[in-house]
Amino acid sequence: MSMSALGVSTGFMVGCCVLAQIARKVAGRLLKEGLVPVLVNEAIAAAELCACCFELIIIADNFGVAAYAVFLFILTVWWGKVWGDASACPYTHMEDLLEGKISLREVALRTWAELMGGCCVYRIVQVFWWFEFAETHKGRAFEECSADLQVHPYVGAVIEGIATLLCRLASKSLTETGPRFSSIIDSFIGTSLVVAAFNFSGGYFNPVLATALKWGCNGHTNLEHIIVYWIGACVGAVLSVPLFRVPIIRQYLIREDLVKKEN
Known part of the structure; x- marks a missing residue:
């Protein structure tokens, strides 16, 4: 594949990030307090995540997993800097619920906002693919999607669950210790786990992302999708x-002894 096609894909993702950042700035000026701006920011983050x-x-598909990993790592570092309190991922709110930080109602509303943002953005992506600016987009706008699940659904659920567990434990330890370049380390760990699971479950580790990209695709039933990408990751x-x-x-x-000395 030509480098021009890679350039088109890169330009599209950069454009999505720029538009999302503008939307965040506008929302920040128009919506000052309450739950509404929180939900709007979650929807924007989810739309940005899923579009990219x-x-x-x-x-x-066209340039290999290595290229995919490089782009994902860069994007993850960027999102960690600009998303603020938004996560575009429902299980982070479930964790907050267990820790008594938010209510069940807020968990449900944030999850709903993320699903709306993530699922609705596909129409924008579809239109972009329909123009076929790059050879890699030919026929992609209306083709039937196929699932990334290459193992038994229960095995896939275990893979998504264990990898998500490791990601969250790493994030919590980095947040608590606060080393230099913690966001970069966190992004590297997450990207590495995604690559490790890529050929088994797809390595989504995010129910909203998996649903926006792969709900209803050939290769698994809707129930299997829920078991793998919702139950597995959330558990x-x-x-x-x-x-x-x-x-x-x-x-x-x-x-902890070193942490106390540093503090």
């Missing part, structure tokens, strides 16, 4: 909350 990941599928994330409090795990993840 639709294009990452094109890159993975893994929720388990990270009590496991992170277990002394032996904390001792392994965090050298």
Whole structure:
């Protein structure tokens, strides 16, 4: 494939990030307080995430997993800097619920906002693909999608669950210890786990992302999709909350004696 096609994909993702950042700025000026701006920011983040990941599928299919990983790593670092409190991922709110930070109602509303943002943005992506600015987009706008699940659904759920658990434990330990370049380290860990699971479950580790990209695709039923990408990932994330409090795990993840000396 030509480099011009890669340039088109890169330009599309950059454009999505720029538009999302503008939308965040506008929302920040118009909506000052309350739950509404929180929901709007979650919807914007989810739309940005899913739009870019639709294009990452094109890159993975045509330029390989290595190119996909590089772009995903850069995007993840960027999102970590600009999203603020938004996560575009429902299980982070479930974790907050377990820790008593938010209510069940807010979890449901944030999840709804993320699903709306993530699923609705596909129409924009579809129109862009329909113009076929690059050879890699030919026929992609209206083709039937296929699932990334290459293993038994229960195995896929375990993979998504364990990888999500590891991602969340890593994020919690980095947040608590606060090393230099923690966001870059976190992005590297997450990207590495995505690549490791890529040929098995797709490595989504985010129910909203998986639903926006692969709901109803050939290769798994809707129930199997829920088992793998919702139950698997959410159980893994929720388990990270009590496991992170277990002394032996904390001792392994965090050298608390060093943290106290640094503080």
